[in-house]
Amino acid sequence: MSLEHFMNEAISPWMREDGPDSDIVLSSRIRLARNFANFPYPIIADEEKLEEIRLFFEKEFAHQTFQHYGEFEFIPTRELSAIEKRVLVEKHLISPNLTKFSQESGALIAQNEQASIMVNEEDHVRLQIYYPGLQLQQALEKAFELDDWLEEKITFAYDETRGYLTSCPTNVGTGMRASVMVHLPALVMTGQINRLMPAVNQLGLVVRGIYGEGSEALGNIFQISNQITLGKSERDIVADLESVVHQLIEHERNARFMLMKERNTQLEDRIYRSYGVLKYSRIIESKEASNCISNVRLGIDLGMIQQTSRTILNELMVLIQPGFLQHYAQKTLTANERDVLRASLIRERLQLES
Amino acid sequence: MLKCQECHERPATLHFTQIINGQKREIRVCEVCAKEKGYIHYSEEGYSLHDLLSGLFNFDTPSIENQQGAFQQVQELQCPSCGMTFNQFKQIGKFGCAQCYHTFHPRLEPIFRRVHAGNTKHVGKIPKRTGVHLQKRKQIEEYKRQLQHLIETEAFEEAAKIRDKIRALENDGKIAGEDA
Ligand SMILES: [Zn+2]
Ligand SMILES: [Zn+2]
Numbered sequence: 001m002s003l004e005h006f007m008n009e010a011i012s013p014w015m016r017e018d019g020p021d022s023d024i025v026l027s028s029r030i031r032l033a034r035n036f037a038n039f040p041y042p043i044i045a046d047e048e049k050l051e052e053i054r055l056f057f058e059k060e061f062a063h064q065t066f067q068h069y070g071e072f073e074f075i076p077t078r079e080l081s082a083i084e085k086r087v088l089v090e091k092h093l094i095s096p097n098l099t100k101f102s103q104e105s106g107a108l109i110a111q112n113e114q115a116s117i118m119v120n121e122e123d124h125v126r127l128q129i130y131y132p133g134l135q136l137q138q139a140l141e142k143a144f145e146l147d148d149w150l151e152e153k154i155t156f157a158y159d160e161t162r163g164y165l166t167s168c169p170t171n172v173g174t175g176m177r178a179s180v181m182v183h184l185p186a187l188v189m190t191g192q193i194n195r196l197m198p199a200v201n202q203l204g205l206v207v208r209g210i211y212g213e214g215s216e217a218l219g220n221i222f223q224i225s226n227q228i229t230l231g232k233s234e235r236d237i238v239a240d241l242e243s244v245v246h247q248l249i250e251h252e253r254n255a256r257f258m259l260m261k262e263r264n265t266q267l268e269d270r271i272y273r274s275y276g277v278l279k280y281s282r283i284i285e286s287k288e289a290s291n292c293i294s295n296v297r298l299g300i301d302l303g304m305i306q307q308t309s310r311t312i313l314n315e316l317m318v319l320i321q322p323g324f325l326q327h328y329a330q331k332t333l334t335a336n337e338r339d340v341l342r343a344s345l346i347r348e349r350l351q352l353e354s
Numbered sequence: 355m356l357k358c359q360e361c362h363e364r365p366a367t368l369h370f371t372q373i374i375n376g377q378k379r380e381i382r383v384c385e386v387c388a389k390e391k392g393y394i395h396y397s398e399e400g401y402s403l404h405d406l407l408s409g410l411f412n413f414d415t416p417s418i419e420n421q422q423g424a425f426q427q428v429q430e431l432q433c434p435s436c437g438m439t440f441n442q443f444k445q446i447g448k449f450g451c452a453q454c455y456h457t458f459h460p461r462l463e464p465i466f467r468r469v470h471a472g473n474t475k476h477v478g479k480i481p482k483r484t485g486v487h488l489q490k491r492k493q494i495e496e497y498k499r500q501l502q503h504l505i506e507t508e509a510f511e512e513a514a515k516i517r518d519k520i521r522a523l524e525n526d527g528k529i530a531g532e533d534a
Contacts, residue, residue, distance in 0.1 A: 035452065037452055038452075039451070040435070040436040040450055040451045041436075041448070041449060041450055041451055042355065043355060043365055043367065043446065043448045043450065044355055044365055044436050044437070044438055044450035044451070045355055045436075046355065047355065050355075100356075100369055101355065101356065102355065102356065103356070122448070144479065147479075147482075148482045148483075151481055151482055151483050151484070152483060155484055156481055156484070157451075157452035158480075158481050158484065158485065159452075159455060159476075160476075160488060161474075161475055161476060162455055162466075162475075162476055163476025163478060163479075164476075164479075165449070165452045165455050166449075167448045167449055167450075168447065168448050168449075169447070169448075169449070169462075169465055169466065169469055170469050172455075172466070172476075173470070173473075173476040173478060174476070174478040174479065176478070204471060227471075228469070228470040228471050228473060229470065230466055230469075230470035230473040230474065230475065230476060231470055231471070231472070231473020231474070231475060231476075231477060232473070232477065232478070233477050233478040233479075234478045234479055
């Protein structure tokens with residue numbers, strides 16, 4: 001196994017599995033932030049101190065196997081090219097901030113890409129576990145087990161009153177960020193999203209688009225996560241987040257049903273047009289592509305398009321990103337070149353399925 | 355820690371990507387230089403949080419200074435372990451080490467309260483290996499609460515069971531009577 005293993009496929013192996021409510025929830029993620037008790041944090045530590053931590057991880061955890069997730073590979077970020085780094089970010093295996101604090105950063109990535117551990121990001125340790133569909137509780141139990149596995153060899157910074165002592169005061173306590181990635185095309189089409197999102201914010205949850213800048217959510221994909229980390233247990237945070245997500249699922253399904261019933265022809269037209277664009281265009285910008293991919297996925301969920309698998313949404317959303325395109329081309333591309341390659345990769349991918 | 359590319363001294367806590375004539379340039383500077391060189395108006399993810407925090411501090415600081423009196427110098431808090439001062443913490447919005455939590459303790463309550471919707475205490479996970487004693491103590495506290503309730507409701511049989519459990523835990527996990 002090597003870096004190539006993580007670079008070649010746009011979609012992680014676990015994404016091919018179906019999860020509960022996976023017509024709407026693409027994935028569930030738990031991230032835990034931890035620090036060594038006796039080392040300064042990356043924001044202020046000398047590089048030599050951070051090197052010690054990196055070496056410790058390479059020595060103790062690289063090539064170790066954690067449960068069924070497979071062997072961990074250690075990827076030192078200083079050895080990554082800009083494009084390779086971008087691909088790992090686009091696949092959500094590392095965060096864009098991984099190289100922000102130290103040259104001594106890196107990531108342990110499990111073979112099936114469901115578990116990864118960032119080293120020397122904002123905190124010394126940030127572990128994450130992914131599950132397909134809505135499976136936050138399952139992901140939390142596994143994240144706890146991975147945390148225990150690391151803790152056998154590391155003494156984490158912990159305080160009885162404040163909990164896990166993170167670098168940023170917004171993470172202190174549980175150090176946990178629980179999040180789900182949801183596809184909400186019908187709520188966007190009907191404009192209901194504008195009413196629902198502020199309500200979700202009111203409940204202490206954060207909503208943002210995963211792709212695209214600012215408030216724009218390319219591909220109608222949103223990430224919903226907890227905001228507070230103090231004063232509430234991990235299990236309660238997860239339970240509350242899940243109950244909000246269940247309500248959103250309900251609203252999205254109702255909106256889909258309503259569109260099918262009252263605006264069926266317009267809906268069909270929109271979905272098949274998008275399918276046509278993806279199938280035949282020769283130049284496509286990421287915004288248009290994301291929109292069309294979202295429509296096609298909706299068409300699959302509604303049974304209008306049958307010969308294409310659902311995972312096409314997750315897969316194409318990664319495949320069309322600048323980093324992945326350039327990795328594929330094995331060179332830096334201008335925006336125009338990317339639009340041409342993007343169109344051609346999408347055509348190829350759809351061809352595979354029909 | 356990456357050093358600021360302008361002063362080569364302070365940690366580069368702000369990162370920007372500038373695109374000039376299609377050329378991408380990474381800028382990694384400290385807060386002080388960012389302000390001086392005019393980088394600060396570039397938006398950066400996480401900066402809104404920083405704004406929030408500095409807003410808190412600005413709101414928080416004057417009242418304390420007023421209490422101290424105008425001419426009295428306020429001794430600045432500095433972490434003995436990592437060297438971070440409270441002022442630096444205010445600028446960066448991040449702790450330098452675990453010890454900082456202890457050092458800055460007197461000034462942290464209002465910050466946690468604001469950031470965590472009024473909460474200041476952790477009620478979640480306890481580390482499995484290093485937290486065994488704490489776990490035990492918390493379990494005993496929980497049993498004692500239950501015991502109190504059972505006694506009040508005159509459920510004496512149940513109460514006796516809980517009392518045995520407490521004894522067992524206090525005897526280092528051995529089941530009561532086991533060592534007899
Ligand atoms: Zn500077
Ligand atoms: Zn400190």
